[in-house]
Amino acid sequence: MSQSCRFTVAVHTCTLLGLETDHVLTSEWIAASVNTNPVVIRRILSALNKAGLVCSIRGSNGGSTLARKAEDITLLDIKRAVDTEGPIPLYNQPPNEKCPVARSMQPVLRRVIERAEAAREAVLATTYLSEVIAAVPKV
Amino acid sequence: MSQSCRFTVAVHTCTLLGLETDHVLTSEWIAASVNTNPVVIRRILSALNKAGLVCSIRGSNGGSTLARKAEDITLLDIKRAVDTEGPIPLYNQPPNEKCPVARSMQPVLRRVIERAEAAREAVLATTYLSEVIAAVPKV
């Protein structure tokens, strides 16, 4: 696998939570649907919790629920919660400062890449969890 | 580094080639500007060559040049040339087929992610190498 699938699992998890609003779901139950280890789910849930998207109840009969309505959660909310990406490093080692081209490449590239990222995020920002839930057959 | 900077290096390389159209540049020269190993540059150039973006001349006095005008090369061309990404796997292990939600998550997610990717690529597709070159001070 080349790239993180935390986002995928997080949306999957939130979809399950959004479909079962009358009771909490355990990490073990969610893990069975995603087909992974419960700890992986708990890490995702922990991040979603810190972002204020889910509530987790500890102890016996515990589990998680959505903290907000699915209509008020965008996929960008979910992505930001679980993808801990700071400013992307453009180069491994800083380019040669003696080369005038190299000196000015970095800000130019950063501008372009940020514009492209913003376009992608705009799509996620206008896609709501409720839409995903609506596209999934009711259990 | 979390993510590939091949794209960055490729744009850097193409910018240098676009600024020096009267003679070829060697991988060693480009590597000095990027501050990396010549082999890394040659790998990038090889990919750009296969995509028809640069011409490489072997043997003594060899080197590389742009195969097209900078006005006819988009950043998406460059990205596609060096980022060999097939269809992104959404899950590490396929989700539980017995869960109806899990069964339908994959296509739903793929649609959303593809829409978001398309938006990002649209920005790169309308950004031309010539614009990057124009934003860089003439050597």
Added chain:
DNA sequence: CCGTAATGTAACAGTAACAACTACAGTTAT
């Protein structure tokens, strides 16, 4: 036609990120 300078690749080590897993401490209903 020989030496030099360059590309093109293969092979390998080191690093970083991540998933999967075990273990265990903390928490809460029954």
Added chain:
DNA sequence: ATAACTGTAGTTGTTACTGTTACATTACGG
């Protein structure tokens, strides 16, 4: 008290990528 569940630290295996060495191939220029 016990059972059930979350939260998190620590470990392992995998993957991807950069950086590097080594070497074959190619072409110019004397």
